[in-house]
Amino acid sequence: MGCGVRRRDRVIKNIILTRVVLGAWILVLSPIPAIAQSPSKPSSTVVPTQLLAASSVCASQLPIDINRVISRLPAVRWGVQVQTLSPPATRRTLYARNATTLLAPASNNKLFTTAAALQKLGATYRIRTSVTGDSTNSTLATLRIIGRGDPSLKTSHLNLLAQRLSQKGIRQVALLVGDDTYFRGAATNPNWDADDTLQGYGAPVNSLMLNQNGIGLTLFPQNVGQPLRVQWDDPTDTPDWRLNNQSVTVSASQGESLDVARDRTQPVINIEGQLRAGSASELVATSISNPGNYLIQKFRNALTQAKITVTQATVVKTTPAPAGEVELVSLDSPTLADLLKETNQESNNIYAEVLLKTVGIQSLDNLDATASGITAIKPILFAVGVPPMQYTMVDGSGLADKNRASAEAFTKTLQGMAQSPNAQVFRASLPVAGVSGTLKNRFRGTAAQGRLQAKTGTISGVTSLSGYLTPLNYPPIAFSILTNYPSTSTATVRSAIDEIVLIMTRLRSC
DSSP: OTTOOOEETTEEGGGOBBHHHHOBOOBOBOSSSSBOOOOSSOOOOOOOHHHHTOOOEEGGGHHHHHHHHHTTOTTSEEEEEEEESSOGGGOOEEEEESTTOOBOOGGGHHHHHHHHHHHHHOTTOOOEEEEEESOSSSEEEEEEEEOOOOTTOOHHHHHHHHHHHHHTTOOEEEEEEEEOOSSOSOSSOTTSOTTGGGBGGGOOOOSSOSGGGEEEEEEEOOSTTSOOEEEESSGGGGGGOEEEEOOEEEOTTSOOEEEEEEOSSSSEEEEEEEEETTOOOEEEEEEOSOHHHHHHHHHHHHHHHTTOEEEEEEEESSOOOOTTOEEEEEEEOOOHHHHHHHHHHTTOHHHHHHHHHHHHHHHOOOSOHHHHHHHHHHHHHHHHTOOGGGEEOSSSSSOSTTOEEOHHHHHHHHHHHHTSTTHHHHHHTSOBTTTSGGGTTSSTTSTTTTTEEEEEEEETTEEEEEEEEOOTBSOOEEEEEEEEOSSSOHHHHHHHHHHHHHHHHTEEOO
């Protein structure tokens, strides 16, 4: 896609990576094995020299200082709110600019999704994958794997399930069924850009998920002039795909960029671009178009390796399991608290969409799990203190540019969650400036390091940051900064947002 980048936080559409120009790196494989959005080198904060030696800021002076930053970018639409973090009776608004204006929020949308999921499901909730049979005999007419959208499920888990079945004495299966019926409706959100759906960060979200429904690759630079070496995350994927590797290793004086995308109609992954000789490897991913079949194929292979013979395999998407089947083995996901960390810390779109659909399934009987989730979230967030007219969701992750929300909606979410019994779990899910997640390399060496916990967000023309900040000499605050811009560079807008945050760290009572 050349320079026409659309970015999901620091994941760039069509896996375009440009270290020099954008100061951002791609990593589509997460610390939780499988595919996510976790750049190995997130963008850093350029600290204005005057801020390094700046004096503290009285609360009454804050609007003047923030407006000075905003005035430098007249083409940007801003939505900002800054409040003391406290119960409503004692809460003070320190700054507001278009705070109720609805803007595209990018990944700040995940704050709505994760807050609602935590309130609805609880921190200890787990997603179960079950394997059932028509009997407990060694020979089964039907063996069924029932997916409920566990985004952390990977190939090694299927091997474990197969081994457990073998230990139970299962030897022959006439029909292996992949039950993909739990999440009703479209697996791919119709509001997502078609190019995004080819990438790991825009993979379909269904009931039978494996490896986050993506094909993971690691690209290694070689000697100058040689193509990048490709390593498959799951070597068993190799026979099903053809690589068209047009990449090259370049000298240290040249720039770096990658464009990795699968073909729309054929099982072909195209790799273009360049990395410097001696530089670090890069992890990338493309989406799988038919994930239910992908999982059942992998599970059949696992059963075969466990010496369980399978005669036939199929995937069902509309017919649920018949009564009378018994659960033979199962596997639970990490706790919801852990899933939230992956969702917010790494800005994982796939996890966010699973949470949205799970809330929907647990709340409403609807033909579309995404629509059910969006409907179910409204009363949950209203109970937290967020009026439904202050946001419009079309997905759970913020990848769609049709999402809308106000800065006030996010500060109300942050304030409400801070007063809830789930406050600690919710806050722990957020990246910490200079320490973790999408803020790991941002605000390093500044007063915000370790004092800021916030959700980042970036797609084309949208940059956002909402969270909690503990200034050096002022009580904690909750804030939201949303920006929409048609032409200003993302780097320029992000720098302005960071400058505002650093101004807020200097707050004091006076």
